[in-house]
Amino acid sequence: MAPVLTPVLEKSGPTVFTGPLVRSAKAAVVAAGPNLAKLASREILSRRGLAVTSDSQRTTLGIIGAYVVVIALLWNLPYVRWSLWPFKMLVIAFHEFSHAFAAICTGGRVKSISLDPREGGVTHMLGGMNFITLPAGYLGSSLIGALLTFCGFNIVASKIASLVLGVCFLLTLWWGKKDWLTILTILLAVGLLVACWFIAHAIALRFAVLFIGVMSSLYSVWDICDDLILRKVNSSDASVFAQRYGGSSQCWGVIWSIISLIIMVAGIIAGIAAFPQSFAQQVEDSRNFLPTR
Known part of the structure; x- marks a missing residue:
């Protein structure tokens, strides 16, 4: 039987390269690092469809930011606050309908719903799980607002909304x-x-739907301001929740406001991913869906 030869591997230390050429290469890698990171992040965003590439997307994002500021001012300034009444009524309705829906889903019954732009809304319920029905108003209106914000990125989607x-x-x-x-x-x-x-073939409709979406998405923020600053007649859900389950209305209001912001951002990201078309492309699509002049 022939002998089995086992190869012997000699261990050696790591090879170290030195010299001006290597130092130049290292400097080039360090200098190119930030640019490579930017290119990589852009590539990842492009693959996921989240890159803001069209004029429509950029304009929509800018208008969302402007809406947040304008609504915050109009909601709280006297004498001009009335200009938001129809939209405020609708947002309050979304809020109260969310309460009612949560009550029905948790075994409760809705006795009545009342809406008032000055005093807020109130939903009278019997039964249900208060731990769910109380925050459902804020979170439900935020979800509806996120859906409207999502639709506000596209003309055809805004027509449906x-x-x-x-x-x-x-x-x-x-x-x-x-x-x-x-x-x-x-x-x-x-x-x-x-x-x-x-x-303009319903381009304006996009921004009307977007306005209502932003307003509804941030309803918890506006409502907490009403409760803590303006002291409206109907107390906020955060106040009632704090009385029943502990904590402060400010604490729960901040928590629900943060959740509302997260939901709103999710709607914006979804809109960017789903509707990359330019204004011209959207107008062309709009002409094929319930066309208008």
């Missing part, structure tokens, strides 16, 4: 306070949505 919004506006007349100013402002808001259909 506006049909639902029109019905919701009219439903608020049933539960809303029956005074002439509320009725008039809601009808004007419905008229505004209809008019936006006929402005």
Whole structure:
């Protein structure tokens, strides 16, 4: 039997390269590092469809930022606050409908819903799980707002959303306070949505839907401001939740506001990923779906 030869491997230390050429290579890698990182991140975003590449996306993001500032001012400034009434009524309706939906899903029953742009809304319920129904108003309106913000990135999606919004506006007349100013402002808001259909092939409709989406997404922030600063008649859900489960209304308000912001950001990211089309492409698509002049 032939002997089995086992190779012997000699251990050696690591090879160290030195010299000006190596030092130059190291310097080049260090200098190129940030640029390589940027290129890599762009490539990852492009693969995931999250790159902001079109004029439509950039404009929409800028308008979202402007809406946040404008709504915050109009919501709290006296004398001009009334300009938000129809939209505020709708957002309050989303909030109260979310309470009602959560109550029904947890075995409760809804007795009545009332809406008032001055005093806020209130939903009278029997049964249900309060731990779920109380935050459902904020989180539900935030989810609806995120969906509308998502639709606000595209004309065709905004057309579909506006049909639902029109019905919701009219439903608020049933539960809303029956005074002439509320009725008039809601009808004007419905008229505004209809008019936006006929402005530049419904491009204006996109921004109307986007406005309502941003306002609804951040309703928890606006409502906490109302409760802590303006002291409206109907206390916020955060106050009731704090009374029943401990903590402070400010604490729960901040927590729910952060969750609302996260939901809103998710809607924005989804809109960027789903609708990369330019304005020209969206107008062309809009002409093939319930076309208007």
